[in-house]
């Protein structure tokens with residue numbers, strides 16, 4: 119594989135070494151850095167576990183289970199994932215994460231122990247497309263996480279502001295529950311307002327750049343008439359947050375928590391005046407969610423000189439041939455590292471002609487490379 123096929127600013131996993139992650143006892147492989155890594159195998163062979171391991175390396179948590187002991191192989195006392203990452207500055211950085219049954223976790227970046235998973239996440243902007251991604255259309259909390267994923271990479275201030283806001287919110291909620299008087303509450307209000315407005319500003323700016331890209335990607339994947347997307351800050355639009363807190367103080371005291379604020383932020387997606395989830399078909403929803411995710415990846419490259427690493431679990435499911443073809447072609451134009459799973463690679467073969475591809479077969483947790491070809 120000629121190295122000059124790939125842009126210098128590619129962010130990719132060059133080597134992956136997984137041990138005792140679910141049924142993957144020992145997997146060592148070198149994926150293609152820009153193009154399609156196709157992972158195929160029967161039900162229960164370990165395809166999703168492989169994607170889950172990459173996700174775990176980036177975010178320190180699973181997308182399937184919050185309980186670490188479930189993802190560590192049943193017969194092992196720890197899991198480990200190591201990788202070499204090709205960063206946007208052209209350097210190769212060794213990274214790793216280990217997790218023990220008793221709960222301890224170790225994260226290493228460039229040979230140094232690090233305490234925050236944010237350092238790993240910064241190096242590996244992983245985006246996941248799977249059957250749960252429909253939640254993006256269903257659940258405001260999932261949309262908020264999606265927004266914050268992008269804001270984290272695009273705004274240097276995001277993490278600091280987000281932590282300050284979360285702390286202020288917790289403190290104000292505790293003050294509400296403890297029935298503190300108006301003067302003490304006002305102190306927490308000041309802190310909350312300051313960080314709430316800063317967080318809102320970061321999200322608002324991010325959404326402004328994001329929305330046109332979602333519309334553009336969506337139009338490439340499916341035809342939707344009258345698509346409307348708009349940001350909601352988490353309190354009555356256009357209203358002053360200070361006034362909102364003052365007007366709702368009795369309700370907040372009764373409930374024991376702050377009802378309005380950036381912790382309720384959302385963006386609405388309507389098609390012909392109806393929430394997208396109520397009008398689009400399953401396949402259309404999947405394509406729309408893909409458009410949302412690819413839009414973030416494009417923004418990341420445009421403004422942060424980073425490339426997303428895409429994890430697409432069971433790409434063929436719920437998509438007809440035309441939709442699969444459109445999605446594969448859009449993914450390929452991201453010029454990123456893409457991991458795609460499928461039970462049968464034949465479902466994808468016709469879309470891979472002329473595209474840099476490496477193919478891996480998984481059987482009972484063993485993975486081996488079966489094919490590699492590059493764009494001529």
Ligand SMILES: Nc1ncnc2c1ncn2[C@@H]1O[C@H](COP(=O)(O)OP(=O)(O)OP(=O)(O)O)[C@@H](O)[C@H]1O
Pocket residue numbers: 139140141159160161162163164165166167168187188189190191192193461
């Ligand atoms: N902690 C664990 N230890 C050992 N094996 C596990 C553990 N957790 C899950 N498994 C097993 O790992 C196997 C791989 O599961 P995985 O979900 O990765 O399969 P898959 O290839 O994605 O299958 P499908 O095509 O059905 O989606 C399953 O047989 C599952 O029972």
Ligand SMILES: [Mg+2]
Pocket residue numbers: 165166167431
């Ligand atoms: Mg699976």
